[in-house]
Amino acid sequence: MYRKIIKRSLSNMRDSYLIYILACSFAIGVFGILLSLGDNPSLRSALHLWQAEGSEFGDIGYGMGSNWILDIVETMSGIFAFFAAVYMIYVGGFFIKQQRNEFLTFEKLGMPQYVIVTISFFQTAIVQALAWVLGILAIFIFQKFMGMLLLYVMRIRFDFGMHISTSYIWTMLKIFGFSTLLLSVINAFRTIRILQKRKRKTLIKTRWWLRIPAGLFGLVLLFSAQVCTAFLFYDMHTISYSSKPITEVFYIMLADIFGTYLVYYGFLPSILNIMQKIRSLSYSGLNIFSFKYMKERLFQNISILWFVTELSALALALLTLCYFGYRAVYQNYDTSYPFELAANKDTVKVIKGELKKSDAKIKGEYKTAVKINLVSYYSKENQTYVRQPMTFMSYTDYKELPKRMHKGNSKINSKQFLKIDYNSSLMYSNKLSEHDIEVKNAPLIQTAKIGNSFPYGSSMHFGPMMIVPDNYYKKMPAEVTDTFYGWDFKKGDRLSHTQLEKLDNHRNAYVMKVDFASSLSKSTVEVMKNQPLKKYETGTYTQAGFLRQGNLKKRFKQGGGFYLYIVALFSVALLVALGSVLTLRVNLRDDYQSRQLRTLQKIGVEESEIKGIIRRENTLTFLLPIIFALIQAYTSIAMFDFGRHLSKNIILIYAGYVVLYCLFGLISYRISWRGVRQKFNL
């Protein structure tokens, strides 16, 4: 008989259970796959590039360090498991709540408490077991696919081999046992509490005297947050020296979070209440019922709607951060590593020789003469006087380089100066210009535009670079002269490991020791070749000699792909969690609520009108959070994309999120209606 009871309640709520089980098995699947990727041998060898840590360049020396990409994957699976557990525990409670009346009736009929508790325990255990079976099935089916996807987004051509070790299976089994036990015990406790409390439906107090002012206050908060966001767009660039933007962000967050809650708590019900009080509106058609019904549902779901809103906003904000972060890193990368391979006059011979041996297909070859001289100026950004060597290049030479080298810099004409310097911040490019730069034995440069995109790569220089008019360049003296070489290849430089080891001896071609005297003209530079390196000695500047950037590019692409993979996975998971919470919330109506819909049908309300109520309910439940979330997420654009226009990509990202989210709304509506309709035909 107990088996029958369990079977019946499982089948009664089968639609809702199905969603829950699918969401859970999705979570289990993702978790399991992440975990299994962590010890996948083929992935381990595919990611050999990431194996060695401690050296800045991946191709030098294969250390025995652990593969931190895989470490991250494992850590991520842990984080994921934590949130999945929170989700399962929280949502699992919905079902117990739904059965409250049933349990109370059992008790009234004289069933001993422990039997009821046991029933709820096993019910949960069965559902969990089902979810795990599906989840593990998903792991077996999708592991290969997800692994291949990871390799694909990391642009690694490598065949991903499926691998599930016995120790892995054992771990999963342990987690399964533990989590199922935990959830079942928690639900059993929930049942005990229901049986002890016994109080029936708790009446929701309306308390309009509190709700109306609270709602209005919430509205004011939300509005002020929007105004503040507008200010943030202007103020964000001052973040490096002013606390104003941080204060603003802090205020906006607080105002958004509390404002939204207050609006849900006070304003929206008040609106419905007012609409309901307007007789000509409410006494017409089904409104008389639907206003009240909506209000009731809203009351019941305030905290959930709020929760979903804030989490959606958080998800959108994270996506925004990730997007702009990615873009900033990408741009930074793009501007710092322009040639696949670069050399200077000391290394060019060796490198050319090695390239010949390696049979590399050269796509483009460039060379540019540069002069190195000493400069001093007042740096606005650091608010100090700076004295350093600077590399000079003529305007014509600069223009002859591939377009991508100057795309990121300010535009100059043949009479202007351009100072190329490291960007101190990833996200914000300061478009200020530099003034009054003294150059040793050359005219003062009054104004120089600023850029961050180094021709030949930033690592080839030891300081900033200056693009000067041809005339200026011709006349200026040089402490050191050098020539930079750069190559682009078809399919990489094909340098072998031994070749690279050989080349490594030519790294750090020369060292400049600068002796700064009281004035620039008295300061001198001494060039030392093949010196043992004393790092960080003041006044010494090392010239790299050559730079193999193609490999860095590869690394960067792989890292970026990995990052996108993780972000996408977590976003989708969050979306699934939020969507399914709402869907379940809409579907698990109290008994009397679904009975009311049936009653409406009995007294002659058309099905289409009842469907309308369901539709409105679903729309309300799904649309409210996403609208409020979008309003709030807008702030994050202000934070991460200050001053710039709303980019197309971020709109696409948001749109994608909204579309997926609405898809859940649609599914939820379909399921809701199915559930209600089933009861009609009883």
Added chain:
Amino acid sequence: MQIVVKNISKDFGKKKNAVHAIKDFSLKVDHGEFLGIMGPSGAGKTTLLNMISTNERPDHGQVIIDGLDLTKLHDRDQAKYRRNKMGFIYQSFELLDSLNVKENVILPLALNRSNKKLIEERFNYMMKLLNVENLSDRAIDELSLGQRQIIAAARALINNPEILFADEPTGSLDSKSATILLNYMQLINQREKTTILMATHDAFTASYCSRVVFIKDGVVFSEIVNPGDRDKFFEQIINMQRTIGGGNYFNVSENN
């Protein structure tokens, strides 16, 4: 003839343990009749009313009202028909918990988008008539069963339906409320020529009818027409109950 029921039948459940709630049932009801349907619990009274009122579709047979075969109508048109022409007092009341008494009562008028003044007028009239004016603003779960039944009746009658279906309308009422309600039903039956189909197992309630059909196990057992004298009719009903069930099969009302 206003209502013609032709050979309808209805089964519940699957093949093996199917319940034949109504078997090949036929019935004719005249315009303005006050028809009682009597039978023991489980006889199929509710099922019969549900089928005539299009709340349930019969497995076989036809239900023709004013020459229109309702079984052929689409669900949507059935709902419209129900809403416009029929009133219901359900055995389980079917009141909406979310709404208060007033909103429940005026629901049929609101659904038809009647004008506000008419709604208020009709509402006040019904509440006064049924002597429950003081309940207007109560919530449904603050009402006793009897009060709920009266409110359900008020809702059924508020838009002057052409046909009223009443399923055990006095089942939860004390004799005074029952008498008020029955008197009113009789009144609208006589004045407005409302056709009433009422299911009951109570002889006193049935004695208000103009004709009573007895059903048992899903088929018509017999019928009696009101001779014009209620006491005499009541006697006849009691006798018929004895014939069918052998005495105490039916509840005999104490308040005759």
